[in-house]
Amino acid sequence: MTDPRHSIRLDDFQQLIGTMYGSRDVARGVDGTFMWLMEEVGELAEALRKGTQQDRLEEFADVLAWLTTIANVVGIDLSEAIIRKYGSGCPGCGQLDCQCDQAEKP
Numbered sequence: 554m555t556d557p558r559h560s561i562r563l564d565d566f567q568q569l570i571g572t573m574y575g576s577r578d579v580a581r582g583v584d585g586t587f588m589w590l591m592e593e594v595g596e597l598a599e600a601l602r603k604g605t606q607q608d609r610l611e612e613f614a615d616v617l618a619w620l621t622t623i624a625n626v627v628g629i630d631l632s633e634a635i636i637r638k639y640g641s642g643c644p645g646c647g648q649l650d651c652q653c654d655q656a657e658k659p
């Protein structure tokens with residue numbers, strides 16, 4: 554299926570995931586869903602190491618989809634979360650071009 558869109562807003566993606574999988578995600582619960590996310594993270598690692606660009610494209614999409622699913626299950630608005638934490642720059646130093654010490658996490 555070819556989709557003419559070249560971009561999607563994060564809140565639209567979260568709503569799409571909820572529409573497609575919301576009821577089964579809630580039934581599975583956060584623990585089972587988190588396990589799926591971890592499995593997909595493993596598949597992304599493999600794709601990054603030895604996969605094709607097509608493999609990587611698919612695994613990035615899967616990881617983001619499962620992360621989004623967990624946010625839906627626990628009632629977190631991802632757009633709000635990202636704006637709150639990163640909307641004004643690096644949460645560590647407050648700069649748009651991070652000036653944190655290289656040894657620190659950001």
Ligand SMILES: [Zn+2]
Nearest residue numbers: 643646651653
């Ligand atoms: Zn910083």
